[in-house]
Amino acid sequence: MTIKELMDADIFTLLNDGNNHDTVLTGCYCCDLLSIAMGHAPEGCVWVTVMNNVNTLAVASLAECGCVVLACGVVADDAFLSKAKEQNITVFKTDLPVFDAALKAHAYL
Amino acid sequence: MNSNDSLHFQYVVSKDDFTHAGSASSDVKNKLKMMNVDAAAVRKVSIAMYEGEINMIIHAYGGTIDVDIYEDRIVMCLKDTGPGIANIEEAMQEGFSTAPADVINLGFGAGMGLPNMRNNSDEFNIESEVGVGTTVTMTVYFSS
Numbered sequence: 001m002t003i004k005e006l007m008d009a010d011i012f013t014l015l016n017d018g019n020n021h022d023t024v025l026t027g028c029y030c031c032d033l034l035s036i037a038m039g040h041a042p043e044g045c046v047w048v049t050v051m052n053n054v055n056t057l058a059v060a061s062l063a064e065c066g067c068v069v070l071a072c073g074v075v076a077d078d079a080f081l082s083k084a085k086e087q088n089i090t091v092f093k094t095d096l097p098v099f100d101a102a103l104k105a106h107a108y109l
Numbered sequence: 110m111n112s113n114d115s116l117h118f119q120y121v122v123s124k125d126d127f128t129h130a131g132s133a134s135s136d137v138k139n140k141l142k143m144m145n146v147d148a149a150a151v152r153k154v155s156i157a158m159y160e161g162e163i164n165m166i167i168h169a170y171g172g173t174i175d176v177d178i179y180e181d182r183i184v185m186c187l188k189d190t191g192p193g194i195a196n197i198e199e200a201m202q203e204g205f206s207t208a209p210a211d212v213i214n215l216g217f218g219a220g221m222g223l224p225n226m227r228n229n230s231d232e233f234n235i236e237s238e239v240g241v242g243t244t245v246t247m248t249v250y251f252s253s
Contacts, residue, residue: 035163035221038156039228043148051216055163058131062138062155079128 001025001109003067003090006046009108012069012092012101015076016084025066025109028102034059041065046109048102050074054083061087069094071101115177115184116140122165122172122189127215130166133174134159137185140178147252154183154249157229160222161187161245167212168192169243182231182250193239201227201235 004021007014026044031037032051038059041047047065049056052074060068067090070076076084076093084091094101118140120133138155158174165172165187172189194200201223208218227233232248 032216033219033221034216035160035219035225038159039221039225043152053127053215055127055130055215055217058135058159062131062134062159064152 006067006092006105006108007090011104011108012094014090015070015093016081016089016091018067018084018088018090020066020088020090023066025105027109028106029065030098030102032098038063046102046105048098048105050098052076052080054079056080057083057087057089057091060089066090067092069101069105071096071098113179115179118176118178120174120176122162122169122174122187124166124169124171126166130163131159134162137176137183141183144178146183150183150249150251153229154185157226157247157249158185158187160225160229161185161247163217164222164226165189167208167217172242181253182248185247185249187243187245187247189242189244191240191242193241194235194237194243195239197235197237 003023025046029041029045030048032049041063043064044066048069048071050072052070070093073095141151169189170191175186177184203224204220206218206220212218230247231250234246237243
């Protein structure tokens with residue numbers, strides 16, 4: 001499944017389009033501790049987290065995650081969205097809990 | 110490029126500057142990708158250098174990262190100006206952290222910084238003196 005196909009599935013709300021539509025999503029990854037995610041998030045993953053600060057995006061970029069899903073209804077502020085745009089990272093949001101969000105995305109992979 | 114020649118870059122890292130955390134690592138990552146360095150090495154460098162950058166922001170009074178890119182490897186030297194690490198062996202243990210609560214709230218402080226740096230380096234060296242500072246040198250070799 002590509003990021004474009006995840007967008008089209010319409011299961012999450014798109015917050016930022018990273019213009020990486022053809023990136024192939026490899027799986028789902030759930031983690032809120034950034035150093036753990038930095039070392040273990042698989043390349044191309046759908047990273048589901050509640051950590052909504054700009055450092056999440058730095059990790060997503062360096063670890064080459066496919067996209068970020070902010071779960072549990074956490075809010076992305078202007079700094080977060082600005083950074084996501086600058087780094088071309090696709091970000092979604094959902095009110096679902098972390099596990100349920102990952103499960104839902106996984107069903108489409 | 111001769112194997113002993115290098116491209117040298119220096120980055121300044123400031124204490125508590127979480128807004129720009131990762132910018133040096135990101136710049137190095139982009140340079141390596143442009144040089145067609147293998148993806149596995151790029152990932153190792155990204156992880157190791159980002160963790161070093163974050164450690165300098167969280168724990169140190171700031172410092173510099175000197176990066177030398179050779180034909181077959183990259184050498185990253187992270188040097189801060191204190192406060193230094195009293196017990197390096199303890200600091201290298203996975204899960205050991207002295208990060209304050211406000212930093213933990215940002216998602217850091219899992220005690221994986223130095224272990225991630227060591228585990229993603231082919232050569233790793235750390236020297237520290239309390240009251241003086243810490244210097245970490247990491248080398249990652251590229252696949253031929």
